[in-house]
Amino acid sequence: MRGNTAEQGKAGILGTNRLVDEKGFEYSQFVQKGLIGAMMLDQIANIYLGADKQSADNTTPAEGKNYTAMEHHWDEAYGYLTSNDTYPVKGSESFLGEYARQGVSVSGGAENLYLAFLKGRAAIVNNDLTTRDEQVTYIRAELEKAIAAVAISYLNKTNSATDDASRFHALSEGAGFIYSLRFAHNAKINRAKSEELLNLLTGKTNGFWDLTAADINNVRDQIATAFNIDKTTVVNH
Amino acid sequence: MVVRIKRLNFVGRFARKKRNTELMKKWHLAAGILMVVLTTISISCKKNNDSPSDNGMDRKPMLENYANNYIVPAYADMVQQLSVLKTSIEAFAANPDATTKAAAQTAWRNAYITWQKVDLLEFGPAYDKSLRTYMNIYPVTVSKVDGNISSGSYDLETFGSKDAQGFPALDYLLNGTALDKYTTDPQAANRKQYLVVVATKMLQKVTEVSEEWGSYKNTFISNTGTDAGSSLSQMVNNYVLYYERYFRGGKIGLPVGAMSGVAKVELTEAYYTQGLTKELAITALNSVINFYSGKSYDGASTGECMKSYLAAIGTKDDNGMLMADLVTQELNDALANIQSLNGTLQDNIQNNRTAVLNTYEQIQEVVPLLKVDMVSAFSISITYTDNDGD
Numbered sequence: 184m185r186g187n188t189a190e191q192g193k194a195g196i197l198g199t200n201r202l203v204d205e206k207g208f209e210y211s212q213f214v215q216k217g218l219i220g221a222m223m224l225d226q227i228a229n230i231y232l233g234a235d236k237q238s239a240d241n242t243t244p245a246e247g248k249n250y251t252a253m254e255h256h257w258d259e260a261y262g263y264l265t266s267n268d269t270y271p272v273k274g275s276e277s278f279l280g281e282y283a284r285q286g287v288s289v290s291g292g293a294e295n296l297y298l299a300f301l302k303g304r305a306a307i308v309n310n311d312l313t314t315r316d317e318q319v320t321y322i323r324a325e326l327e328k329a330i331a332a333v334a335i336s337y338l339n340k341t342n343s344a345t346d347d348a349s350r351f352h353a354l355s356e357g358a359g360f361i362y363s364l365r366f367a368h369n370a371k372i373n374r375a376k377s378e379e380l381l382n383l384l385t386g387k388t389n390g391f392w393d394l395t396a397a398d399i400n401n402v403r404d405q406i407a408t409a410f411n412i413d414k415t416t417v418v419n420h
Numbered sequence: 421m422v423v424r425i426k427r428l429n430f431v432g433r434f435a436r437k438k439r440n441t442e443l444m445k446k447w448h449l450a451a452g453i454l455m456v457v458l459t460t461i462s463i464s465c466k467k468n469n470d471s472p473s474d475n476g477m478d479r480k481p482m483l484e485n486y487a488n489n490y491i492v493p494a495y496a497d498m499v500q501q502l503s504v505l506k507t508s509i510e511a512f513a514a515n516p517d518a519t520t521k522a523a524a525q526t527a528w529r530n531a532y533i534t535w536q537k538v539d540l541l542e543f544g545p546a547y548d549k550s551l552r553t554y555m556n557i558y559p560v561t562v563s564k565v566d567g568n569i570s571s572g573s574y575d576l577e578t579f580g581s582k583d584a585q586g587f588p589a590l591d592y593l594l595n596g597t598a599l600d601k602y603t604t605d606p607q608a609a610n611r612k613q614y615l616v617v618v619a620t621k622m623l624q625k626v627t628e629v630s631e632e633w634g635s636y637k638n639t640f641i642s643n644t645g646t647d648a649g650s651s652l653s654q655m656v657n658n659y660v661l662y663y664e665r666y667f668r669g670g671k672i673g674l675p676v677g678a679m680s681g682v683a684k685v686e687l688t689e690a691y692y693t694q695g696l697t698k699e700l701a702i703t704a705l706n707s708v709i710n711f712y713s714g715k716s717y718d719g720a721s722t723g724e725c726m727k728s729y730l731a732a733i734g735t736k737d738d739n740g741m742l743m744a745d746l747v748t749q750e751l752n753d754a755l756a757n758i759q760s761l762n763g764t765l766q767d768n769i770q771n772n773r774t775a776v777l778n779t780y781e782q783i784q785e786v787v788p789l790l791k792v793d794m795v796s797a798f799s800i801s802i803t804y805t806d807n808d809g810d
Contacts, residue, residue: 191580207579342550343804345665350579392580396550415649417803 189347191392198348206390207347209355215278216356220330220363223263223279228323228368231260237319241310254307260322261300270297279326282360285418286329286336296325327367331410334360336418338403342396351391354399358384361406371409380405479644482714483651485723487637489716491541495630497717498538501531502623509590509619513612516602525594529696532587536703538626539666540711543658544640544651545632553582554625558670558689560588569610576621585618588689593618596692646799653800656726660790661804663708668783671701672758676769676776683773685766697765702758709751726794735797743797747789754782 186202189195194204203209230236236259239252250258264270265280271293273284284293303318337357344350361380364372372380380402387393400414407414508527512520535555542552554576564584568574576585593615602608643651673679675687690696714725731744757779761768768776795802 342547343661347579389578389580393575393578395575395577395579397577413649417648419803 191389197351198346201348201352203351203355204390206385207351207354207392208358208385208390209352212352212355213359213362216359217362219279219282219360220366224326224330224363225366226263227260227279228326229366231256231263232319232322233368237315241307251307254304257300257304257307261304264300264326270300282333283326283329286332287325288418289332289412289416290328291321291325296322299325323368327364327371328410328412330360330363330367331372331406332412332416332418334364335403335406335412335414335416338399338406339415339417341399354384354391354394361402364406372406479652479729480641482724482726482729483641483644483655485714485716485725486655486711487633487640489721489723490711491717492630492633492637493717494538494541495626495633498531498534498626499623499630501527501534502619502626505531505590506616506619506623509615512602513616516599516608516612518599521594521599521602528587528590528594529693532591532690532696532700533703535587536700537707537717539704540659540662540707542662543654544636545629547654547658548632549625549629551625551629552666553586555586555622556588556689557582557586558588559687559691560584560592562592565589565592565614569607569614572610572613576617586622588691589618590615591690591692648801648803650800652798653803656795656798656800657803659708659711659726660787660795660802663790664787667701667704667708668780668787671697671704672776672780672783675765676773676780678777678780683769685769688766688769691766694764694766698758698761701765702755705751705755705758709748709755712747712751726798730794730797733797735793743789743793747786747794750782750786750789754779754786757782 187193187195189197189201189203189205189207191207192205195202197203197207201209202211236256237253239256241251241253244251245255248255263279264283265274265276267274267276267280270280271284274280283296287293287296299318299321303315303322306312306314306318334357337353337360340353341350341357344353358381361372361377361384364370365374365377370377383398383402384391384394404414406412407416505524505527508520508524512524514520539552539556546552561583564581568581568584574581574584593611597611602612605611640651643649646652671689675684677683685691688694688697689700710719712725713727714723715721716723727744727748730747731742735743737743737746761772761775761779763772765776791802
């Protein structure tokens with residue numbers, strides 16, 4: 184059964200399958216893209232590459248295993264990015280790994296992100312914690328920047344969108360990624376800033392229907408400046 | 421007018437598609453060999469040729485030709501046409517009678533035809549301003565226009581207002597609304613005001629874009645690379661997007677129901693002026709052809725262009741025909757096909773739908789040539805996507 188077509192002030196379907204509320208907001212996109220930060224980025228950047236997990240034992244292999252606790256934590260972090268042995272070869276991932284592949288193209292590139300994971304893992308085996316920490320810093324910055332680039336890209340896609348369905352879809356995805364930014368380690372767009380930006384996108388009476396190109400460019404430019412990314416960035420995703 | 425019979429049957433279409441795929445493989449191979457050869461040449465020439473041009477081809481003259489001879493004059497003409505439109509609408513609003521209305525209708529018609537020569541330029545300043553969304557989002561949502569008129573409270577800048585302004589809204593207000601709505605109707609004053617506000621917004625946006633091209637022109641001409649931000653990439657991407665989505669889809673495909681299977685006349689451009697719809701489509705396709713072929717905006721001269729650049733690269737199809745010429749041939753076939761439709765486009769969609777679907781197929785023939793073959797020959801990438809991959 185199909186629902187009603189959505190319009191300003193009325194929830195429903197836009198295009199063929201975009202379910203939006205009366206403000207044009209597509210919750211499923213916001214939740215999915217928000218979880219990329221709230222779950223995956225957080226687990227990688229703050230938990231498994233965090234000081235606590237990375238202080239784990241690195242001398243004795245876990246019982247019956249061929250890795251130490253610290254090595255295991257490192258591998259967990261990688262597992263939150265992708266299930267592929269070799270990234271950025273495309274595998275089954277469709278969350279952070281999928282978007283980061285495109286997003287890091289604005290900075291170090293997906294290959295180097297992969298190499299940083301390898302290098303860090305090798306450093307742990309060698310008990311070279313200085314090199315490991317360099318890789319932690321690199322990975323955290325790259326993933327954060329990747330999410331920022333994808334957010335900017337989605338905001339730019341509202342410009343080339345040819346109908347309300349794709350425009351609001353892009354906006355909802357963009358909003359999800361902006362929400363995600365707060366979960367980066369020492370986030371450049373922290374919780375307060377991320378809320379402020381989201382309010383600029385969603386705070387008007389009719390939500391997305393009341394937005395203007397200038398409103399969107401304002402949010403986009405603030406992210407671009409914070410990360411020193413080209414504001415016209417559009418990546419494939 | 422020659423209409424290709426083979427397009428009428430599905431076997432022909434599939435055979436054609438298959439050929440395209442095989443051709444693509446061959447071109448890729450040929451391109452690979454060409455690259456090796458060119459790399460060898462460029463290595464051996466490196467000492468005495470350090471200019472930004474690569475593969476021996478200089479894109480700057482092409483960008484110069486487009487900017488100086490098409491884009492800048494096109495926006496100047498559009499500003500001029502919209503100034504006339506705004507003046508005639510103001511005259512109609514000040515003194516609404518049959519004469520002033522007819523004058524406003526004529527000015528609208530002339531400006532709408534001119535827009536068909538400008539719409540394909542949605543890159544650079546026009547892209548930044550989303551110019552098209554203020555000019556030609558159709559079908560107009562009549563309830564929104566009426567709601568704006570009766571409430572007197574609206575902001576034409578918001579996304580929610582895109583389908584309540586521009587040429588389609590003026591079409592409804594000038595060609596789909598009787599004169600007494602501007603004289604004795606209780607909403608007459610608000611309606612007249614809305615007309616003026618819409619026309620003013622259109623002129624304002626085009627004027628901004630036109631002025632920005634004054635300074636952007638040098639940036640455009642000097643950005644000669646092939647990366648995603650280069651002038652060539654932005655221009656070609658938006659040209660192909662225009663052809664595929666706004667020309668093929670908007671003007672023909674959606675109303676005839678090429679994808680949905682359901683014809684919807686109410687989706688046609690200039691719905692309230694049905695005699696004009698086909699002319700708009702023909703003008704648009706002529707502009708697509710002229711732009712590709714490097715014609716100046718006034719048609720008086722020809723310069724370096726996508727066609728000459730593609731010819732210089734030299735990719736050919738199976739029969740040894742230059743891709744550059746094949747694109748022209750297929751575009752001309754599409755043009756002949758639209759011109760062969762007798763009567764209004766709306767009438768054809770309702771009573772002669774198969775012919776319009778065949779026209780759509782011929783228009784479609786060009787899409788892979790532009791989007792796959794030309795784009796890869798230019799070493800650029802398509803940066804827009806039809807559907808978001810989520």
